[in-house]
Amino acid sequence: MSIRACVMTAPNEPLELWTLDDPVVEEGGVMLETIASEVCGTDVHLHHGRLAGVPYPIIPGHVSVGRVTESRGVTVDALGEPLAVGDVVTFLDVHEVCNACYHCIVAHQPNRCPSRKVYGITYSVHDGPLGGWAERIYMKPGVRILKLTGGLDADDVIGGGCGLFTGFAAVDRAQVRLGDVVLVQGAGPVGLAAAAFAGIAGASQVLLIGAPDARLDLGVRLGVDATWNLDGTDARERAEAIRSLTGGRGPDVVIEAAGSPAAIREGLDLVRDGGRYVVAGHYTDAGEIPMNPHTDLNRKHIDLRGQWGTDFHHLARALRVFARHRDRLPFRDVIGARYSLEQAGQALDDVAALRVTKAIITPNG
Ligand SMILES: [Zn+2]
Ligand SMILES: [Zn+2]
Structure with a gap:
């Protein structure tokens, strides 16, 4: 058999459809038939050549959902749930951390491990079908696979996508406490997920700055209490409104998911x-x-933290929380459009132009 895959050959080049040979499934390996993969902001950055060290040509698609079609000796998922042909799964895109370097064993920050590989980003197409924009995805031995349980289905998980896990990780990193007021900057998939999980984590108010209005409306559906459209307000107006909602102090927690330097300046001013x-x-x-x-750090006495990517515990815990609160987390409704492999270039353009919040690739229709 062969596998049709969408290949990003180099930055700023049109995407191509390639036909790949089926890989030999090694002991401990699993093949998935792709149900859906996402188009995330990172894919736009990849296409613009803005990430260092990417081994083009690559098959994009780092967060994906698929159905097990073949497995060699893998009978349980990463949490010990029975795993069989036909099961619907997702997996941690980050793979091959070494468990031997300083970052892995001393700092306990495997997301900084130099051996770290990421499906859809740091594997070349010559390494195999290791990205989600393809009819099938090969799970190399050791990839952490998670069966979808608790009533979650493919649309739930891919509707949240990578932003679901990054937003969850940001809320975790912020150590949101019961009763905190949380401001999220940015209403893309990461910001929306952060806002939703902040509410579930016990925030007393969740505030959201972003654009366009359609995304802010999604935020309200995900539990946001008040929104400001970035394009219809200026920073001074937003600051006055936010301070008036927070006793003049500002939010206890600010989570930035906007990607613009100006947002950082505003967040430093707003956080209490x-x-x-x-x-x-x-x-x-x-x-x-x-x-x-x-004024920004020492006298203000703030904790300023960065969150880079996600780790397996974020994926596992986010899916558990999602299953428990599925009715409050309509991430499936964030899916704005579905694209075939042939339409992946259009999907990238639509995401880059903010015409859709969450675009997904469905290689098998
Ligand atoms: Zn390591
Ligand atoms: Zn992503």
């Missing part, structure tokens, strides 16, 4: 003294901001 500020939206270098160490 002694509050926590998590920066999760600067996956690529978007530029610099002025910062005053005295």
